[in-house]
Amino acid sequence: MEAATTSFSRVTWRHFSAALPVSKPTLSNSKIPKKPTTPAGSSTSLWTGSTHSLSFSSTANSFTRQVWGVINSTNATVRREMLPGGLIIRAEMFGQLTSGLETAWNKLKGEEVLTKENIAEPMRDIRRALLEADVSLPVVRRFVQAISDQAVGTGVIRGVRPDQQLVKIVNDELVKLMGGEVSELVFAKTGPTVILLAGLQGVGKTTVSAKLALYLQKLGKNCMLIAGDVYRPAAIDQLVILGEQVGVPVYAAGTEIKPAEIARQGLAEARKRNVDVVIMDTAGRLQINKTMMDELKEVKRVLNPTEVLLVVDAMTGQEAAALVTTFNLEIGITGAILTKLDGDSRGGAALSVKEVSGKPIKLVGRGERMEDLEPFYPDRMAGRILGMGDVLSFVEKAQEVMRQEDAEELQKKIMSAKFDFNDFLKQTRAVAQMGSMSRVIGMIPGMGKVTPAQIREAEKNVKMMEAMIEAMTPEEREKPELLAESPARRKRVAQDSGKTEQQVSQLVAQLFQMRVRMKNLMGVMEGGSLPALSNLEEAMKSEQKAPPGTARRKRRSESRRQFADSASSRPSPRGFGAKN
Numbered sequence: 001m002e003a004a005t006t007s008f009s010r011v012t013w014r015h016f017s018a019a020l021p022v023s024k025p026t027l028s029n030s031k032i033p034k035k036p037t038t039p040a041g042s043s044t045s046l047w048t049g050s051t052h053s054l055s056f057s058s059t060a061n062s063f064t065r066q067v068w069g070v071i072n073s074t075n076a077t078v079r080r081e082m083l084p085g086g087l088i089i090r091a092e093m094f095g096q097l098t099s100g101l102e103t104a105w106n107k108l109k110g111e112e113v114l115t116k117e118n119i120a121e122p123m124r125d126i127r128r129a130l131l132e133a134d135v136s137l138p139v140v141r142r143f144v145q146a147i148s149d150q151a152v153g154t155g156v157i158r159g160v161r162p163d164q165q166l167v168k169i170v171n172d173e174l175v176k177l178m179g180g181e182v183s184e185l186v187f188a189k190t191g192p193t194v195i196l197l198a199g200l201q202g203v204g205k206t207t208v209s210a211k212l213a214l215y216l217q218k219l220g221k222n223c224m225l226i227a228g229d230v231y232r233p234a235a236i237d238q239l240v241i242l243g244e245q246v247g248v249p250v251y252a253a254g255t256e257i258k259p260a261e262i263a264r265q266g267l268a269e270a271r272k273r274n275v276d277v278v279i280m281d282t283a284g285r286l287q288i289n290k291t292m293m294d295e296l297k298e299v300k301r302v303l304n305p306t307e308v309l310l311v312v313d314a315m316t317g318q319e320a321a322a323l324v325t326t327f328n329l330e331i332g333i334t335g336a337i338l339t340k341l342d343g344d345s346r347g348g349a350a351l352s353v354k355e356v357s358g359k360p361i362k363l364v365g366r367g368e369r370m371e372d373l374e375p376f377y378p379d380r381m382a383g384r385i386l387g388m389g390d391v392l393s394f395v396e397k398a399q400e401v402m403r404q405e406d407a408e409e410l411q412k413k414i415m416s417a418k419f420d421f422n423d424f425l426k427q428t429r430a431v432a433q434m435g436s437m438s439r440v441i442g443m444i445p446g447m448g449k450v451t452p453a454q455i456r457e458a459e460k461n462v463k464m465m466e467a468m469i470e471a472m473t474p475e476e477r478e479k480p481e482l483l484a485e486s487p488a489r490r491k492r493v494a495q496d497s498g499k500t501e502q503q504v505s506q507l508v509a510q511l512f513q514m515r516v517r518m519k520n521l522m523g524v525m526e527g528g529s530l531p532a533l534s535n536l537e538e539a540m541k542s543e544q545k546a547p548p549g550t551a552r553r554k555r556r557s558e559s560r561r562q563f564a565d566s567a568s569s570r571p572s573p574r575g576f577g578a579k580n
């Protein structure tokens with residue numbers, strides 16, 4: 001199989017029809033087929049993006065050359081693959097970004113583990129790919145930093161290659177960058193839901209108004225459109241025609257009346273008709289100006305909308321993100337609709353909007369047809385950018401197996417009181433990987449009352465512990481008794497980690513206390529399996545409920561005994577202060 005990529009401008013039917021002796025193919029709104037279907041015999045199948053699938057049947061080599069020539073003169077990334085029976089040429093959404101990222105994984109082929117050194121070059125490739133995709137620089141910086149932090153902090157997962165591991169890390173960060181979850185449209189609890197659309201000229205507002213009405217009708221909502229673009233008379237006619245096309249009434253009052261007044265009248269009409277959702281199209285401008293903003297503010301005041309959505313053109317890249325920010329500051333918006341994602345957009349807008357503006361992309365336009373509007377799914381988008389669904393699910397499964405094995409191993413260690421500093425570090429890092437401490441604490445039931453200051457303190461403590469554990473020798477990590485027995489060792493760890501001896505002593509004591517507490521908790525669990533969070537919480541409660549002086553005293557004495565047992569060769573139980 002031969003694969004090649006090249007860069008070019010926008011692939012449209014015009015390019016092909018000019019060069020090819022074939023009739024216009026039908027554009028289908030199908031998702032990317034797993035494998036492009038190759039017509040029988042020697043044939044050529046060509047598809048652009050994930051939405052359009054074009055098929056030609058031809059046996060002539062000159063035809064293939066012509067197709068290739070046309071593609072080379074335009075601007076998307078194309079993958080050319082020789083398959084038995086024909087040539088497959090693929091122009092993919094964000095193709096350039098995808099192939100840029102591919103360069104990064106390829107640099108890790110043959111490596112056994114991700115290290116600071118061997119990820120340096122792939123990180124440069126990722127940075128370059130994102131910048132070329134027109135993602136804003138601060139976003140790129142934060143993204144690359146987050147990836148490298150995770151890449152070097154990730155342990156080896158059995159059977160998973162470092163390049164696959166990096167794909168997974170990048171995927172998860174991409175999803176996070178784009179907002180994580182799908183951001184649903186909000187509907188009013190009573191009365192009609194009002195959606196106000198805003199945006200610059202030509203971004204696709206009028207088209208989106210009708211597309212949105214159709215989309216909502218399919219969800220069972222009864223809609224009405226208001227034609228508020230009084231500056232481009234054709235926009236009103238356009239909306240009326242599109243409204244007819246999707247079977248939605250359009251309120252139009254001509255161009256001689258202020259948009260705010262049209263909004264007021266339109267809303268009254270919608271109430272009369274008892275519609276569920278009113279969508280108002282507004283005028284766009286070539287640039288943001290004060291008159292436009294004031295007019296929009298006035299319309300917004302009259303409508304009191306549930307959603308104010310800024311329509312932005314995906315092809316404007318990071319500029320789209322800047323626009324969302326400006327509109328949000330000026331008029332206050334609830335989200336964005338990204339149009340023309342089927343074009344040669346390089347990905348900058350999709351990747352930057354949420355991170356730069358704090359506002360989610362709620363919907364995306366993927367074509368000129370009325371059906372081409374859909375919710376924005378960050379995970380699906382990341383999957384499309386990476387184009388490596390198989391690798392992702394494989395890594396997820398391997399991680400799951402690893403987690404189970406780790407959990408069993410940990411359980412054994414806890415039961416035999418062998419929980420050491422390696423486990424301690426692993427657990428700490430696992431928590432760190434789940435997100436910031438504040439998020440993790442927020443997820444634990446009953447932990448809501450923890451103050452931000454306490455969380456910051458806890459995060460600081462985790463960093464401090466990490467520094468001290470990293471300064472220990474492998475032997476000391478495995479046998480904390482060595483540190484408990486030797487002030488000299490504790491002194492060395494303190495010096496190497498930049499902490500005080502007292503802090504090191506506290507950490508060692510903490511580990512022994514933890515052993516005892518964990519063992520106690522395990523004893524409370526039924527069946528001896530690792531606790532789910534809720535069980536753990538119950539266990540902690542039942543521990544706390546025990547009358548003072550019984551369990552607690554017992555626990556304290558057990559803690560002391562445990563410490564004494566494990567440090568049996570230690571000269572004195574107060575070894576932490578003693579000289580060696």
Ligand SMILES: Nc1nc2c(ncn2[C@@H]2O[C@H](COP(=O)(O)OP(=O)(O)OP(=O)(O)O)[C@@H](O)[C@H]2O)c(=O)[nH]1
Pocket residue numbers: 199200201202203204205206207208229232235283284285339340341342343364365366367368372
């Ligand atoms: N390929 C593609 N074209 C789109 C999409 N959305 C809108 N368009 C096209 O973009 C062009 C402009 O769309 P309009 O809806 O007229 O834009 P507008 O923002 O209302 O323009 P003004 O009224 O001038 O402000 C039209 O040709 C649409 O068909 C999309 O998702 N994909």
